[in-house]
Amino acid sequence: MAVTPNPRLTKSKPSERIKIQDVARLAQVSLSTVSGVLNEKDNVRPETRQRVLDVIAQLGYTPNLFASNLARRRTKLIGIIVSDLLNPFFAEIARALDMQAREQGYETFLTSTNFDSGQQCAAVRQMLSLRVAGIAMMTSENDPEAFFLLKTSGTPAVYLDNNHSAPHIGTVRVDKRHGMFVAVEHLLQLGHRRILLVKNSQQDAAAPPMFSHMERQIGFEEALHQFNASDMDVHIIDEPGEPAAAGLRAVERALEHYRFTAVVAINDLVALGVFRGLQAAGLSIPQDVSVVGFDNTYLCRYLHPPLTTVATPREDLARSVLQMLHSYIDGEEQVREPMLSASIVVRESTSAPSSIQAL
Amino acid sequence: MAVTPNPRLTKSKPSERIKIQDVARLAQVSLSTVSGVLNEKDNVRPETRQRVLDVIAQLGYTPNLFASNLARRRTKLIGIIVSDLLNPFFAEIARALDMQAREQGYETFLTSTNFDSGQQCAAVRQMLSLRVAGIAMMTSENDPEAFFLLKTSGTPAVYLDNNHSAPHIGTVRVDKRHGMFVAVEHLLQLGHRRILLVKNSQQDAAAPPMFSHMERQIGFEEALHQFNASDMDVHIIDEPGEPAAAGLRAVERALEHYRFTAVVAINDLVALGVFRGLQAAGLSIPQDVSVVGFDNTYLCRYLHPPLTTVATPREDLARSVLQMLHSYIDGEEQVREPMLSASIVVRESTSAPSSIQAL
DNA sequence: CTGAAAGCGCTTACAG
DNA sequence: CTGAAAGCGCTTACAG
Numbered sequence: 001m002a003v004t005p006n007p008r009l010t011k012s013k014p015s016e017r018i019k020i021q022d023v024a025r026l027a028q029v030s031l032s033t034v035s036g037v038l039n040e041k042d043n044v045r046p047e048t049r050q051r052v053l054d055v056i057a058q059l060g061y062t063p064n065l066f067a068s069n070l071a072r073r074r075t076k077l078i079g080i081i082v083s084d085l086l087n088p089f090f091a092e093i094a095r096a097l098d099m100q101a102r103e104q105g106y107e108t109f110l111t112s113t114n115f116d117s118g119q120q121c122a123a124v125r126q127m128l129s130l131r132v133a134g135i136a137m138m139t140s141e142n143d144p145e146a147f148f149l150l151k152t153s154g155t156p157a158v159y160l161d162n163n164h165s166a167p168h169i170g171t172v173r174v175d176k177r178h179g180m181f182v183a184v185e186h187l188l189q190l191g192h193r194r195i196l197l198v199k200n201s202q203q204d205a206a207a208p209p210m211f212s213h214m215e216r217q218i219g220f221e222e223a224l225h226q227f228n229a230s231d232m233d234v235h236i237i238d239e240p241g242e243p244a245a246a247g248l249r250a251v252e253r254a255l256e257h258y259r260f261t262a263v264v265a266i267n268d269l270v271a272l273g274v275f276r277g278l279q280a281a282g283l284s285i286p287q288d289v290s291v292v293g294f295d296n297t298y299l300c301r302y303l304h305p306p307l308t309t310v311a312t313p314r315e316d317l318a319r320s321v322l323q324m325l326h327s328y329i330d331g332e333e334q335v336r337e338p339m340l341s342a343s344i345v346v347r348e349s350t351s352a353p354s355s356i357q358a359l
Numbered sequence: 360m361a362v363t364p365n366p367r368l369t370k371s372k373p374s375e376r377i378k379i380q381d382v383a384r385l386a387q388v389s390l391s392t393v394s395g396v397l398n399e400k401d402n403v404r405p406e407t408r409q410r411v412l413d414v415i416a417q418l419g420y421t422p423n424l425f426a427s428n429l430a431r432r433r434t435k436l437i438g439i440i441v442s443d444l445l446n447p448f449f450a451e452i453a454r455a456l457d458m459q460a461r462e463q464g465y466e467t468f469l470t471s472t473n474f475d476s477g478q479q480c481a482a483v484r485q486m487l488s489l490r491v492a493g494i495a496m497m498t499s500e501n502d503p504e505a506f507f508l509l510k511t512s513g514t515p516a517v518y519l520d521n522n523h524s525a526p527h528i529g530t531v532r533v534d535k536r537h538g539m540f541v542a543v544e545h546l547l548q549l550g551h552r553r554i555l556l557v558k559n560s561q562q563d564a565a566a567p568p569m570f571s572h573m574e575r576q577i578g579f580e581e582a583l584h585q586f587n588a589s590d591m592d593v594h595i596i597d598e599p600g601e602p603a604a605a606g607l608r609a610v611e612r613a614l615e616h617y618r619f620t621a622v623v624a625i626n627d628l629v630a631l632g633v634f635r636g637l638q639a640a641g642l643s644i645p646q647d648v649s650v651v652g653f654d655n656t657y658l659c660r661y662l663h664p665p666l667t668t669v670a671t672p673r674e675d676l677a678r679s680v681l682q683m684l685h686s687y688i689d690g691e692e693q694v695r696e697p698m699l700s701a702s703i704v705v706r707e708s709t710s711a712p713s714s715i716q717a718l
Numbered sequence: 719c720t721g722a723a724a725g726c727g728c729t730t731a732c733a734g
Numbered sequence: 735c736t737g738a739a740a741g742c743g744c745t746t747a748c749a750g
Binding site: 388390392402407426429432 | 735736737738741742743744
């Protein structure tokens with residue numbers, strides 16, 4: 001008779017893993033009791049509870065999340081999707097969401113898309129496979145297929161500054177238009193007329209323009225229009241690529257073609273590159289050229305000179321996103337979409353243009 | 360007779376979710392066939408395969424990762440744990456690991472610990488619950504309990520610059536000691552003798568010193584020792600808190616107490632704060648004080664002046680980590696622990712001290 | 719508080 | 735290529 005080897009013994013890791021049965025046996029309680037302890041139900045006597053906890057510690061038991069979430073048919077998971085972890089704006093949002101969600105008893109999963117539509121879809125699929133309770137879609141890009149996936153899945157989701165909506169999908173807005181308006185107004189009031197706006201579009205030329213960029217540009221134009229100075233000379237340059245590199249290249253190119261006394265960068269990282277471009281050309285900030293950024297990331301206060309920028313409230317934003325997500329998760333249909341305000345933070349990178357200072 | 364409502368109809372979302380059975384029924388094939396299509400097995404006729412894919416698309420079906428991973432008893436998941444997503448060094452490592460792992464057919468999960476031991480443990484537990492195939496522990500802090508959890512779990516793991524090991528746990532080293540040695544040598548050769556080393560320890564004073572910081576300090580001291588100049592005047596200052604803020608405070612404090620012509624920052628973000636501190640005090644870099652950073656993050660080339668720093672190869676590091684992880688996953692016991700080299704990148708933040716320039 | 723049992727949605731031999 | 739069946743490790747009523 002052939003002896004078939006016991007698979008329990010020949011197999012490696014997987015079957016060695018200890019499970020809830022092992023804990024129950026060693027602690028001499030039932031499965032339900034261990035499960036109760038694990039899930040902090042209040043129907044376990046403290047003494048029993050302690051015994052179970054001891055066995056768990058002794059065995060180094062870790063519950064299998066796949067088994068428990070499968071059995072439970074819902075999860076306490078929030079998926080966070082951002083465009084770019086290297087941009088402190090997104091890193092700060094991700095951190096705020098992560099910390100706040102944990103306080104509320106959720107675990108989080110973080111993925112970045114690198115501004116790529118394909119990766120955005122893949123990220124959504126991953127989150128849906130994980131059956132997350134909700135998704136914080138903190139991206140600039142905006143793939144229609146990703147939205148479609150979310151919509152048909154019925155999974156609650158909150159976008160950042162986009163115009164998507166569905167019964168379980170909403171948007172948190174930051175009033176970037178007004179933020180930009182105020183920033184430009186600040187420059188105009190200082191006396192600037194020759195202003196350069198530096199944008200940083202997606203690599204993919206075929207992709208639709210980013211909503212949040214459009215908003216900012218509208219704010220920019222509104223300010224110019226309202227101020228209505230006759231001697232205005234405004235240029236807009238749109239450089240693709242990594243934001244800091246784009247800011248640098250934009251300035252290099254602009255300096256060849258026209259004069260300007262102030263630069264508005266579409267975000268702080270672009271402003272970083274703008275700084276370098278100006279300084280490499282021997283221009284001083286703000287004496288020769290004033291610079292305004294956008295987002296008020298932690299970088300601003302460490303630049304030389306410290307960067308005047310527009311603050312978009314990160315903590316409030318995270319709070320609003322989670323609040324909306326909870327509403328959707330609870331099945332509410334009419335969820336208010338908040339609009340957070342943006343405000344200017346004046347530091348040392350802006351001053352009156354030197355032609356005026358000379359007066 | 361009371362009529363019990365059909366739970367299928369009263370329950371909301373969970374039971375509405377379509378599953379593999381629904382796909383099988385609509386495509387008129389068996390469960391195994393759908394599963395085969397999903398997992399790209401080659402035993403399905405192209406025609407059948409297409410029919411199944413069509414139904415999947417039509418239904419918007421997303422496989423339940425919990426069910427499949429539970430049934431499979433293993434995952435294609437790599438857990439990435441970093442200390443701080445706001446530090447570009449960690450963000451760049453996370454991105455490199457993520458991209459490379461995906462190319463190799465793995466999904467990744469990213470968590471950050473914010474340099475906190477408790478959060479490091481929690482992160483490990485989360486990863487173990489997910490039954491990840493391997494863990495990339497890219498942290499500066501180093502909690503013994505987290506290591507214990509990993510060790511007893513049997514899960515493959517690779518640390519960054521630590522001295523942990525087990526049959527399935529290893530370390531990738533970057534020769535930070537030599538990197539620091541070269542950086543200090545560079546300053547000494549330029550003629551600097553009054554040198555300030557700015558470190559940035561963990562918030563938690565009770566925590567043990569970070570291995571990678573110790574390595575750097577040893578390299579620092581070795582260089583001084585080998586150069587053996589008689590007129591050496593070296594200070595070391597250790598400031599807790601956020602790295603950039605710490606660098607700034609360290610310089611403010613140091614300027615009150617002693618003179619120095621060069622600063623070595625323990626990392627680029629600390630150097631950013633050092634820049635600000637010096638520039639706020641009206642000192643120019645490198646004319647008055649030279650500054651060297653560490654890590655060669657993307658920031659360096661955009662600072663004013665561009666920062667001389669020590670490059671630690673991010674892509675190679677990610678490659679080595681994944682390679683080791685794969686070896687452990689394949690059950691190899693004797694895995695080589697690579698040592699990657701670090702090299703200095705001289706930019707414009709270092710020059711001879713002005714006392715020498717004046718000669 | 720306990721125990722036995724059904725079920726979560728997949729995968730994977732196995733016999734056709 | 736297909737279909738029926740067992741099993742992954744939990745949770746959750748349910749009857750005691």
